[in-house]
Amino acid sequence: MENNVLKHEASLKIIYDMIESAKSRIGRNYFYYLFWGYLVAFTCIAEFLLIKVVQYPQHYLVWPILMTLGTLVTLWFYLRQKRAEGARTFIGTAMAYLWLGWMISLGILIFFANMRQAYGVILPTAMAMYGLAIFVSGGLVNYKPLIWGALLAWISGIIAFLVPYPVQLLIFTGAVALSYIVPGHLLKIKSKTM
């Protein structure tokens, strides 16, 4: 690119082109949606089967094992992506803080709910919190499927408060499939057409 003096129309075009090319593209982040969507859905089904079919008393262990694994994979992927990207966007930073905050809040919820043996509130509250996180994510990047997904997560959270724990697992599976896996696949398609 030469460093010429510009015509006014050309200046405007440069500004437009550069701002467009530096914009954060939500489509690039479909990995997170698909990975966490399938991982949480799999964990819910695995625990449901451990309760109902295997009748394994420590059925809840699938959560710490798979979620720790998921966090490590996400961290590895995030650091690799961050290194390759070259620019930090405001939306990217907001997303990182939002989900980090979400995980800290979830940790507090799980710790105190277990301490007070209020196991039944963990999944419904997590669903409501998850609704908040994808609502904000969808709003930040102006992506409607996530906003609709948030609505679904909140409704699922309300229903989950009224049913027994194994049924909560099935509701969570459905909510995650519709509000995370489906938008994830839509984003994957979108990213390939961009």
Next chain:
Amino acid sequence: MFKELDPLLHSQLRLSVISLLIGVKSATFTFLLEKTGATRGNISIQLKKLEEAGYISIEKAFRDNYPQTTCQITPKGVEAFEKYVDALKDYLNSSAG
């Protein structure tokens, strides 16, 4: 009467750099190089000019044992960019009208 266009921004490469930086929190030298398609030498000179004017800040650090230069637009740079866009609008409106 037209507002004067900032001569520092009224050049292809410097305007490209500022337009890239306005939309991000920070960007690496490599990112700016890729997006603008400029040569290393040319972009270094223009970054230096923008830094001297106080429009951007440049931070040099090491990452994974490699030197990495990161650029960020300053509040003065944001203000200059906004003024430039305003002045540009005036010119374009007058030529359209």
